Amino acid sequence: MKGTVIHAPWDVRYEDREDPRIEEPTDAIIRTVATCVCGSDLWTYRGLNPIEKPIPMGHEYVGIVEEVGPDVRHVKPGQFVIGAFFATDGTCPICQAGYPSSCVNRRSIPGAQAPYVRIPWADGTLVPTPGMPDRALIPSLLTLSDVMGTGWFAADAAEVRPGKTAVIVGDGAVGLCAVIAAKQMGASRIIVMSRHEKRQALAKEFGATDIVEERGEEGVKRILDMTDGLGAESVLECVGTNESMMQAIQCTRPGGHMSFVGVPHGVSLDGRLLFYKQIHLHGGPAPVRRYLPDLIQLVWEGKIQPGKVFDLELPLEQVAEGYRAMHERRAIKALLWPDA
Amino acid sequence: MKGTVIHAPWDVRYEDREDPRIEEPTDAIIRTVATCVCGSDLWTYRGLNPIEKPIPMGHEYVGIVEEVGPDVRHVKPGQFVIGAFFATDGTCPICQAGYPSSCVNRRSIPGAQAPYVRIPWADGTLVPTPGMPDRALIPSLLTLSDVMGTGWFAADAAEVRPGKTAVIVGDGAVGLCAVIAAKQMGASRIIVMSRHEKRQALAKEFGATDIVEERGEEGVKRILDMTDGLGAESVLECVGTNESMMQAIQCTRPGGHMSFVGVPHGVSLDGRLLFYKQIHLHGGPAPVRRYLPDLIQLVWEGKIQPGKVFDLELPLEQVAEGYRAMHERRAIKALLWPDA
Structure with missing residues (x-):
């Protein structure tokens, strides 16, 4: 063959x-x-x-x-x-x-x-x-x-729950499938971080309620503004870069859950940041x-x-x-x- | 006054x-x-x-x-x-x-x-x-x-469960209180990593079933040998150094839970290690x-x-x-x- x-x-x-x-x-x-x-x-x-x-x-x-x-x-x-x-x-x-x-x-x-x-x-x-x-x-x-199984794991590992807010970092196929999963798990607010018009449209079709185009510190500020300054209960990191991981950690509220499902490339996490953010972290190959x-x-x-x-x-x-x-x-x- | x-x-x-x-x-x-x-x-x-x-x-x-x-x-x-x-x-x-x-x-x-x-x-x-x-x-x-509340949080965040194995890294007051917590939560095997005789004795009095004196790679090898090569379901990091965090991560089985409750000093975690270990991580001020x-x-x-x-x-x-x-x-x- x-x-x-x-x-x-x-x-x-x-x-x-x-x-x-x-x-x-x-x-x-x-x-x-x-x-x-x-x-x-x-x-x-x-x-x-x-x-x-x-x-x-x-x-x-x-x-x-x-x-x-x-x-x-x-x-x-x-x-x-x-x-x-x-x-x-x-x-x-x-x-x-x-x-x-x-x-x-x-x-x-x-x-x-x-x-x-x-x-x-x-x-x-x-x-x-x-x-x-x-x-x-x-x-x-x-x-x-x-990709759909991986998006599902992202939502499951971030403990997406009915009536809560889920933030999805990344608009690739996994991030878009994670929107489907968050919707199925009953999140009432699904915020997708994307600056790509066609992917934004598909994210909305899948159930995204909000799109945030800003990245890095500005992106974090937007998410905090949208969540009473607390951050979201669930944040799904679907990229794997250091920048996207930092963004995801900063967008998660204390006691909240962050998942990461993109193979990390060049990611290094500061112990003290994780300690004082007091989030749950879970990820890996889905x-x-x-x-x-x-x-x-x-x-x-x-x-x-x-x-x-x-x-x-x-x-x-x-x-x-x-x-x-x-x-x-x-x-x-x-x-x-x-x-x- | x-x-x-x-x-x-x-x-x-x-x-x-x-x-x-x-x-x-x-x-x-x-x-x-x-x-x-x-x-x-x-x-x-x-x-x-x-x-x-x-x-x-x-x-x-x-x-x-x-x-x-x-x-x-x-x-x-x-x-x-x-x-x-x-x-x-x-x-x-x-x-x-x-x-x-x-x-x-x-x-x-x-x-x-x-x-x-x-x-x-x-x-x-x-x-x-x-x-x-x-x-x-x-x-x-x-x-x-x-310290007892912090030890309890360490066991809670590491999801210690009846009949399972808990490993406690650190024999300070928090680590020793974590032994009490793991015992109360029903762990059937409680392994404490300690090389201090008086603290080992107190750990045993509190419910530790095993003591491991080795540290670093040798300590990890001992824990893997004791857990069919898989690592423990729950690992409680009660120190806060980079060495103790690495030891704890390596002692946790995939899908298992690791907590960290000591204020991290000089801790930096590699994203790819966390990804492929596929553990749950949770910590912070208790x-x-x-x-x-x-x-x-x-x-x-x-x-x-x-x-x-x-x-x-x-x-x-x-x-x-x-x-x-x-x-x-x-x-x-x-x-x-x-x-x-």
Whole structure:
């Protein structure tokens, strides 16, 4: 088959790769129905993560099970499945406690921007949908593999509660999905920090009540002005830079909750600031596997439509254009169809 | 009256001060029955906090209400009361949410190492005991003003749960009180990191099941060995140095909870470490006022005896010796009797 491989910064190729095959008895092989480009793929694309040898890319996927290894019990060929962006065993104490993304046997997904992909720990990683989905549902189901699950974790970790205020720092696909999550969890005021017109519009469609365009100290001042000088009960940091983390901490009221779900780059937190702000802090790679059953149901019933974050759809073979469009911020998120 | 004033590092004097008087209608004047020296007082004593002019010292106290301002409703002359180490209004949204130590109208206690002390926000700050306590109960009641409340917050913020493991980093008065709290909250395994024989013994008396003497990487390795390589569900950081914070973070399992209640000195946390450890982090100045009613009850019924952390008792006029003894680690904590 062909698949997506990055050779060097800016050099993404759709080229011949070996067909994936069952390597361990707990593996499954999936025929990819849809995949996409992640904001975190751009760190590699931009040369901020090392590329020592060509890397098969992609960790977001939905598809149909082609084949399973002899130890796979719950996933069956022919099922339509969604999996998390890490493969996890589902049975270790950390998985059992609800943190599969820190599973002691965690594995990377070996290149899902391809027509077929091998999924390790199939039973722990994959969740079947209630039936074969309409094509119209597929973009929303695909977001559950990463960005919608990550936005949900951001809201869950920040303990968004009915009638309270949630501030979302970041207007990428994760930040926009976090708006959906905050709305579902009943926040009465959802403030999104964004200065990008098209993303502001989508944030409002998803449930944002207010947009703040200011950043840094001015952004913090705006949030404090809007919250009686106290800050918000819940602040969701969906970027990962030091500036956005500082902004989020300063926008959280004492006793409030701040989550951070963007992989931190250059972030250093002063202990005394955290102490005197007296906030709760929780973040990390989202345990999206924990949320998959409930989120599949919400998408299946049409209650949420996170697939709207895809504003570019391409045949998989044009994957390099997907990376370019996202890097240049022409697209929020690019969906790739293997069968187009 | 006389009272305790620090003039410069190492220069603590018991000297003439003005008698405190009602300055605001929400004030109360307390006749101090017992007070003590705090670990945080030692930062000033050692010259690590600036001393621009002579500072009246002390923020831990129990005593009898002498006089109240015209707006004080719930506290009455003649009552035996305990107050938190910050004065707080009790009515702002932050107090109401359970975080009085971050009250928007928070005030310092103006020098409680004295026979009389003015307490701002008397109604929000002071809690009367059920009656006049026996002298034997007074040391334990005094700890509720700070160290026992802070230890309780450490356990609460680290979400210590029945049947789980709690690790306590630090064997000062707060760390030892945190052992009492973890025991009360039902932890089945309470591991204290300490290399001080006398403190180890008290920790065991309070409920510690294990002592770890190693520190840094070796200490972390010991804790991981004791927890199936995963780390503990709850880790309570009761020191405030960068080394102890790193040790605590590394000892917490993914999805677990770490609290920090020692004022951080030179602490800087790497964002990526916090992200990939995927722990919950919560700390700050303990909201001891929130816990006072329940903790008074536990002491009153003899269920906890945190007063055992006082291993030195002195007449108040010998306060300077209390500072010296704690600085030299000859004493865990020094109690001062104004009437001795």
